[in-house]
Amino acid sequence: MKIAVFSAQAYDRRFLEEGRQRHFPGESIELRYFSETLTLQSAALAQDCAAVCVFVNDMLDAAVLEALAAQGVRAILMRCAGFNNLDTAAAARLGLFAAYVPSYSPEAVAEHTLALILTLNRHTHRAFARVREGNFALDGLLGFNLHGKTVGLVGIGKIGLAVARILNGFGCRVLACDPAPVPEFAALGQMATLPELLAASDIVSLHCPLLPATRHLIGHAALAQMKPGAMLVNTSRGALIDTAAVIDALKARTLSALAIDVYEQERELFFFDHSADIIGDDVFQRLLTFPNVLVTGHQGFFTAEAMHEIASTTMQNLRCLLDATPCANRVSGTSN
Structure with missing residues (x-):
């Protein structure tokens, strides 16, 4: 499974890779990292990916979600607690699975x-x-x-x-x-x-x-x-x-x-x-x-403990998607 990680910094790669290895040892999970913010223009970077992993400033309005769904994306993994940037009605209409990280340190x-x-x-x-x-x-x-x-x-x-x-x-x-x-x-x-x-x-x-x-x-x-x-x-x-x-x-x-x-x-x-x-x-x-x-530049969350929790919860949400099991962190109204 290929996942496009948007708004990715070096520290995101470090903690997400650690989380991938811990939660999916020996499994074929490929994380593709892009420093670009997810927008309608950058959505094409998710071509051939089944999911996107996004952060607080990535755009997830109806137009972006439709572009992602048209490429075969079926899941939105949000590595943040807020999902005010997600059009939940559009996600539900498109049958997209969306999950977030409700609490981290x-x-x-x-x-x-x-x-x-x-x-x-x-x-x-x-x-x-x-x-x-x-x-x-x-x-x-x-x-x-x-x-x-x-x-x-x-x-x-x-x-x-x-x-x-x-x-x-x-x-x-x-x-x-x-x-x-x-x-x-x-x-x-x-x-x-x-x-x-x-x-x-x-x-x-x-x-x-x-x-x-x-x-x-x-x-x-x-x-x-x-x-x-x-x-x-x-x-x-x-x-x-x-x-x-x-x-x-x-x-x-x-x-x-x-x-x-x-x-x-x-x-x-x-x-x-x-x-x-x-x-x-x-x-x-x-x-x-x-x-x-x-x-300060949105660094309140930025501790090693919080980054570990974000990566771990994101991978747990992915596990729910792959195993088709109920996800406690699913954004209400979206597909499960």
């Missing part, structure tokens, strides 16, 4: 969330650059104690819970907003409505999926409800934030700081080296001009 993203908060608050990235140049002045590096501050978590799934546990250890008051609260959170903090959370929190951190109802969840209206001088953090999905609205809040100084590991137009930027290019995204470039904005 929530601590990886949770710990990166705290790294962003601590770095942005205590300006350690700026301090590092200063000291390298022999500048030991502290002006401009003033932060605040996390202990005693109120942090609001929008979404209290596995990642949100992991963040809450860490914040609890820092001595923070933790609020959470989620339509499906979990019992485990009761020992860590308090549930609140979104307006209550926004008004009370010194830091707001997003940990919810991207759905039609959550697209631009943080826009002009939500930002107006936030506590003046609050910090906003997003390690979930870029389009949860209306970037233009956030820029307005930063300019007005009502939002004190922004840390993002995701960006709503990241498909053309993240996971590639653009250091020798001119970046044409004016909105993204405007973000980078603010000294109180910290951006």
Whole structure:
């Protein structure tokens, strides 16, 4: 069986090959790696492949799925937790099997969330650059104690819970907003409505999926409800934030700081080296001009433990496909 792996980096090859050898020893499973993002134009690379293995920024709309199905592709293996980029209705209509990785080391993203908060608050990235140049002045590096501050978590799934546990250890008051609260959170903090959370929190951190109802969840209206001088953090999905609205809040100084590991137009930027290019995204470039904005390139998931889990679950999903057995990670509504 041949599988086209899109958006493949060297580290993807390493962990997926380890997973293939562990789960399919001696079996004829060939992984073909392509650095290209899956689009309608690149779909032809999957010729002669029975499945594609894709990541967060690969396009899986109806047109792409139809092109893949016409070539004989019958399965979509998603090596990520979110599948907002998949047209599930089109996948079902075409009889495609689609499976994802619902959970992989929530601590990886949770710990990166705290790294962003601590770095942005205590300006350690700026301090590092200063000291390298022999500048030991502290002006401009003033932060605040996390202990005693109120942090609001929008979404209290596995990642949100992991963040809450860490914040609890820092001595923070933790609020959470989620339509499906979990019992485990009761020992860590308090549930609140979104307006209550926004008004009370010194830091707001997003940990919810991207759905039609959550697209631009943080826009002009939500930002107006936030506590003046609050910090906003997003390690979930870029389009949860209306970037233009956030820029307005930063300019007005009502939002004190922004840390993002995701960006709503990241498909053309993240996971590639653009250091020798001119970046044409004016909105993204405007973000980078603010000294109180910290951006990382969707690396929250990127730990050895998480990569092992992603590869292992992806191969388990493939095993379900080959053996025609029920798949717990099948995207609802798609073929099994």
